[in-house]
Amino acid sequence: MTDANTRDPHDVSSDDAGHVEGQPARPDVTNLPSAAGTLLGRAQASQAGRAGQTLTPGAGIPLKQTLLALTAGQSLAEHESPTAATLLVMIGAVRLTSGAGTVDLREGDHTMLPSARHGIDAVDDAVMLLTVTQES
Numbered sequence: 001m002t003d004a005n006t007r008d009p010h011d012v013s014s015d016d017a018g019h020v021e022g023q024p025a026r027p028d029v030t031n032l033p034s035a036a037g038t039l040l041g042r043a044q045a046s047q048a049g050r051a052g053q054t055l056t057p058g059a060g061i062p063l064k065q066t067l068l069a070l071t072a073g074q075s076l077a078e079h080e081s082p083t084a085a086t087l088l089v090m091i092g093a094v095r096l097t098s099g100a101g102t103v104d105l106r107e108g109d110h111t112m113l114p115s116a117r118h119g120i121d122a123v124d125d126a127v128m129l130l131t132v133t134q135e136s
Helices: 032-045
Strands: 050-056 063-070 075-079 085-091 093-098 101-106 110-112 118-122 126-133
Touching: 032 050, 032 063, 032 085, 032 126, 063 075, 085 093, 085 101, 093 126
Parallel strands: none
Antiparallel strands: 050 063, 063 126, 075 118, 085 110, 085 126, 093 101, 093 118
16 A cells, blocks of 8 residues: 555556567567657646656566656655666756756766765656666
8 A cells, every 4th residue: 555655756667668660579678768758648638747667676676767747847756766877867857956056968968876865856748767776
């Protein structure tokens, strides 16, 4: 059972595998540019202005990877990361805020997320790849 206080803000799973049209599906292979474009379209069509897709499951795997899409002006509320995490901006631009300050990230930028409280604001429509280590 989850509620607003315990829900992982990154856990916005969907079942879209991001396969390239006209090519056979390959197990455990995701075309990231295709998946990012599809996910951004879903976020743009959503009243919430966000969408997500878990690429690697968390259970029993040391890394969890999730594609997150936010439309311009949307945010991931301030939260803490209990384990190490990185963020790669695939499309658009976001602003990462934490006690250490503000960092503007654009397409292609990659950063380690602070373990301290932090939040993410979409400056433009954006898609990010979040990688989080799982506790053992």
